[in-house]
Amino acid sequence: MITLRGLTKRYGDTVAVAGLTLDIKEGRVTGFLGPNGAGKSTTMRMILGLDHPTEGEALIDGRPYSSLRHPLREVGALLDAKALHPARSARSHLVAQARSNGIPVSRVDDVLETVGLAKVARRRAGTFSLGMHQRLGVAGALLGDPQVLVFDEPVNGLDPDGVRWIRKLVRSQAAEGRTVFLSSHLMSEMQLTADELVIIGKGELLANAPMADLLAGSSSASVRVRTPSVDALRMLVDRLMSYSEVSVERLGDEGIVVRGTSVEEVGDLAHHLGVRLHELCAVSASLEQAYMELTAQSVEYGTGNATFPGQGLMPAQKAGA
Numbered sequence: 001m002i003t004l005r006g007l008t009k010r011y012g013d014t015v016a017v018a019g020l021t022l023d024i025k026e027g028r029v030t031g032f033l034g035p036n037g038a039g040k041s042t043t044m045r046m047i048l049g050l051d052h053p054t055e056g057e058a059l060i061d062g063r064p065y066s067s068l069r070h071p072l073r074e075v076g077a078l079l080d081a082k083a084l085h086p087a088r089s090a091r092s093h094l095v096a097q098a099r100s101n102g103i104p105v106s107r108v109d110d111v112l113e114t115v116g117l118a119k120v121a122r123r124r125a126g127t128f129s130l131g132m133h134q135r136l137g138v139a140g141a142l143l144g145d146p147q148v149l150v151f152d153e154p155v156n157g158l159d160p161d162g163v164r165w166i167r168k169l170v171r172s173q174a175a176e177g178r179t180v181f182l183s184s185h186l187m188s189e190m191q192l193t194a195d196e197l198v199i200i201g202k203g204e205l206l207a208n209a210p211m212a213d214l215l216a217g218s219s220s221a222s223v224r225v226r227t228p229s230v231d232a233l234r235m236l237v238d239r240l241m242s243y244s245e246v247s248v249e250r251l252g253d254e255g256i257v258v259r260g261t262s263v264e265e266v267g268d269l270a271h272h273l274g275v276r277l278h279e280l281c282a283v284s285a286s287l288e289q290a291y292m293e294l295t296a297q298s299v300e301y302g303t304g305n306a307t308f309p310g311q312g313l314m315p316a317q318k319a320g321a
Contacts, residue, residue: 001026001179002047002148006056009042009203016042018203019056024181024196026147029174031194031211032183035295039203040183041079044152047181048077060148072101076141077150081133081157086126090117090136093125094143103144111139116165130157138169149173151182155189167193191287201295215284223263225270226255226279236275240266255279 002024009017017039024030034040045051047058049065057064060075068074084093094108112118115135120128125136134157141149149170155163163186170193174180184190190197197214199207207214227233230253237256240246246260258266263282270277 001061002150002181003059003062004043004047004056005059007043007046007053007058008055009039009046009051010054015203017046017053017200020200020203020205021056022198022205022208024179024198026179027174027177028195029170029180029182029193030196030198031190032181032198032200033190033291033295034200034206037202038200038295040200041152043200044077044079044150044181044183047150048075048079050079070101070103070144072097072103072140072144072146074144074146075148075150076144076146078134078137078141078154079150079152081130081137084125084136086124088125089122090125090128090139091121093136094139097140097143101144107143107145111142114142114169115139131159131162134158135162138166146178148179149181151180153183153185155184155186163189187286187288187291197287199291199294201297206294211287214290215287222283223258223261223266224251224255224279224281224283225258225266225277226251227270227275227277228254229276230254232273232275235273236270239269239273257283 004020004022004024007017007020008015020043032040032043042051043058046053047060047065060068065071065075088096091108091112094111095105097103098105098108109118109121112121115138117132117135117139120132125133128136134154138151138154141151151170154170155166158166167189170180170182174195182193191211194211196210197207198205225233225236227236233254233256237248237250240248240258240261243261246258249257249259251257263280267277267280270280
């Protein structure tokens, strides 16, 4: 487990991370989200002992990373896939890591096979593509068969097959009881991968909850209803609109989308009114929608309502017309 207690990092007057307190549990994939400049990379660097907290602490199974005698056996990490000597082969790079941590060299071939680099193991790493660098970085993280894995943007540069491979890999590692903590800007992929979510903005904790709870609590979550009776639908809409917190959107002549209430409440109301239903289902918000709601006030480099050159102009008004 990874434990953060009041974790804070300041650079002069700038607060990069502000008092994060949370537990990142074993047996779960925990996604780490936040806008650019939110403090995600700084938090991960403090967990791995690369940056020192101004206040608070980051612990791996109750101990700081710096106290681990053979860190690769306990924590596997991928922060910068290109942080390696370009003249070394993939295998030589991993052999050096293994020997420095008392890991059998035979393990190197195992992880190269796992990440799909066995056939290029003796090629110089400097000739690798970004996706291949990512795979090599994952191999290094898995080398010591650690119980804790920390990945910063592991799907960067991967093709769709590689993205799906990473998803299966991290979920299988969590299923074996490991702690998996990863960041990504791919919301759709994170929604498929993570069990829990930690979201920060401007260094502060905005959310720490199971994925299902976060999506269910979004204002974008809704209930879809269909009935064959137009009159019954109108009666149902009138009653729903009498509740100040509820909004209703029509879907043609037979359907509506209701926000601000639950599928149970809509179903009970329809039963009370004697409205026959052909469809009644909850529609979850997407992670992107929930994330945008949470971070709306925490975007460091927002574009606002800026338009691109020529955007919004009629064809005859554009330059050169």
